[in-house]
Amino acid sequence: MRISTKSIYENATTQLNTLQSGMARTQTQLATNKRMLTAADDPIASARALEVTQSKTLNTQYATNRANANSSLALVEGALNDGGDLLMDVQTLVVQAGNGSLSKEDRNMIATEIEARMHDLLGVANTADGTGGYLFSGYRGTTIPFIQTDTGATYQGDQGQRKLQVGSSRSIAISDSGSAIFENNRTGNGSYQTVMVDGNQGGAIAATGAVSDPTKLTGHNYTLEFKVAGTPAVTTYSVTDTSTSPASAVLSDEPYVSGKQITFDGTSFSIHGEPANGDKFEVKPSEKESIFTTMTTLVKALRDSGDDTTSRATLSNKLNTASEGLKSSLDNILTVRASVGSRMKELDYLDSSGSDLGIQYDGTLSKLQDLDIVKAISQYATQQTTLEAAQKSFKTMSGLSLFNYIG
Secondary structure, three states: OOOOHHHHHHHHHHHHHHHHHHHHHHHHHHHHOEOOOOHHHOHHHHHHHHHHHHHHHHHHHHHHHHHHHHHHHHHHHHHHHHHHHHHHHHHHHHHHHOOOOOOHHHHHHHHHHHHHHHHHHHHHHOOEOOOOOEOOOOOOOOOOOEEEEOOEEEEOOOOOOOEEEEEOOEEEEOOOOHHHHHOOEEOOOOOEEEEEOOOOOOOOEEOOOEEOOHHHOOOOOEEEEEEEEOOOOEEEEEEEEOOOOOOEEEEEEEEOOOOOEEEEOOEEEEEEOOOOOOOEEEEEEOOEEOHHHHHHHHHHHHHHOOOOHHHHHHHHHHHHHHHHHHHHHHHHHHHHHHHHHHHHHHHHHHHHHHHHHHHHHHHHHHHHHEOOHHHHHHHHHHHHHHHHHHHHHHHHHHOOOHHHHOO
16 A cells, blocks of 8 residues: 555644644643633533532622621620610619609709710610611611600611621521610510609609519500598599590509509509509500600609609609619610620521531532542653654654665
């Protein structure tokens, strides 16, 4: 069979190019530590690697979101801690204000100190989030939450909770509504409240009651009225349900004993001191009241207080009401703070699982994409030897000619 010189050169060139291309590809794999240089190398593995890469990118973004959420919740937790400390200071001042030996000037000084604490608490409620917004304004992040008024403060935010996606199926609240924290405080004992009616002339003081039977609570408004008559004077009381039409008697002309429990329709409370004829107390369902309203009312009560028996009884009743409001507000802040703490704890767990998931993604991508270095180096050495042999053989073959043997 005759083979032309042209065919010899073309075949040799093609073979050398093929060997050089294979060697160059192996060298690129070694340089990048990637088994697949293009999707054509392994279409199925390439598609799977793309899916895993996208999932890994999302997981990384969730980790960033969790870090941001943790930072925001830390600011909320710090603000709530400051607010709780302020309320405990005010509770101490309320106890101090109840000291019967204090003068009006002393009570005015306490009122001034409570007013300063209220301004501090207002500052806490208006805490900035560090990004040009406020922590407690709900979705209206750039609106200052509270504006002080003559009766307390007005909330300007909304009820929303800003959230961040911190996992593939989990979003978490990174803020709390200022209304839910500072205005969601139940008066009285949380179920009902006993409030002195303005204009009482005696020295009767109502204590915080308790629910004696939850099944008997009606949610109605009642009026407790004292009657003092006879010689010697005998004090009795009657309770009227004012929510019915017409008003209906619940208790009539019951003998009054200072400190003895008064119980009706699931409520139970006591009244201490000596009431005057016609003195009244209202017993009504608990309501929501802003802590700023509670503190403003408290300050006014201290500044308006006098030193006679009636004035001291009035102040004691208002101090008891304020103390109940402060306790409710502090409990509410502690509840929200516990919720914030649980969210931060959940973020820690999500961080841990997200880190484990990232390791799994890295392992999967490594199996799909990474090069077997030992195998590749061995293959490269083989390709190099083959190429060198081909080059030498081609050189030898291309040097052969009949003219070398014609003398």
